[in-house]
Amino acid sequence: MRIPVRKIYRSFPDLDAFSDAECERFILQATSQRPWMLGWAVLVGAGLAALWLFVLIPLIVLAADAIGPKLTSDAALAISGITLTTLAVLGTLLPAMWVRDTLLIRTIRDRIALARCPFCGQSLLGLPLLANSERETVRCPECGRVVILEEIGLRHAELIPRAAAPDPSAAGG
Numbered sequence: 001m002r003i004p005v006r007k008i009y010r011s012f013p014d015l016d017a018f019s020d021a022e023c024e025r026f027i028l029q030a031t032s033q034r035p036w037m038l039g040w041a042v043l044v045g046a047g048l049a050a051l052w053l054f055v056l057i058p059l060i061v062l063a064a065d066a067i068g069p070k071l072t073s074d075a076a077l078a079i080s081g082i083t084l085t086t087l088a089v090l091g092t093l094l095p096a097m098w099v100r101d102t103l104l105i106r107t108i109r110d111r112i113a114l115a116r117c118p119f120c121g122q123s124l125l126g127l128p129l130l131a132n133s134e135r136e137t138v139r140c141p142e143c144g145r146v147v148i149l150e151e152i153g154l155r156h157a158e159l160i161p162r163a164a165a166p167d168p169s170a171a172g173g
Contacts, residue, residue, distance in 0.1 A: 008104060014112050014123050015160075022160045026125075027104075029158050030111040037103045045096030052088040060084065115159055118152055119145050125160050 009015045009023040018026070031037060064080075115124050122142035130137045136149040136156045149156055 008101065009108065011105075012108060012112060014125055017126060018160050026111070026158070026160050027108060030107050031104065033111075034103075034107055037107060038100070040103060041096045041100035044099045045092055048092040048095055049088070052091055056091075057084055057088060111158070114153060117143060117145070117147055119143050119147075127159060128161065129156050 007020065007023070009027055015023050015026070061084075112123070112125070116122065117124055117140040120140060120143040122140050124138055124140065124147060127138040127141070130139055130146065137146050138149065138156070138159070139146055149159070
């Protein structure tokens with residue numbers, strides 16, 4: 001599982017050539033295609049919170065009361081309360097974050113796989129649109145074939161477009 005402050009897109013070599021802002025825009029576009037993704041993490045978190053609140057904590061309290069010494073001091077009660085609360089929060093948040101991260105990684109992987117040349121498998125990310133084309137098309141840098149983005153289910157904005165480089169064949173000389 002990743003630490004939440006890390007940049008998850010840096011674990012994909014296809015995105016190494018792009019800035020953080022470009023990668024974040026790419027992930028935002030990819031996740032907007034799957035709005036249900038966040039719902040699963042919330043559902044898992046809510047389910048686990050209910051499990052802790054209504055099942056696990058009462059069972060732990062009953063078991064501790066039955067087998068352990070009676071807690072009489074305020075400090076011991078506070079420590080046991082803090083411990084149970086910490087366990088409940090971690091037992092809820094960590095699995096919910098794991099579900100969110102797993103779905104996010106799968107979404108990014110699927111989007112990167114979709115942005116490959118259907119003829120040779122080369123990544124089309126970052127390619128400029130071909131000039132003088134009625135439809136959004138790019139030229140694969142590996143096999144040189146023209147790929148119509150609509151046919152592979154993409155728009156040019158989803159390829160992390162960069163500023164168009166001058167066409168070397170258009171220069172005289």
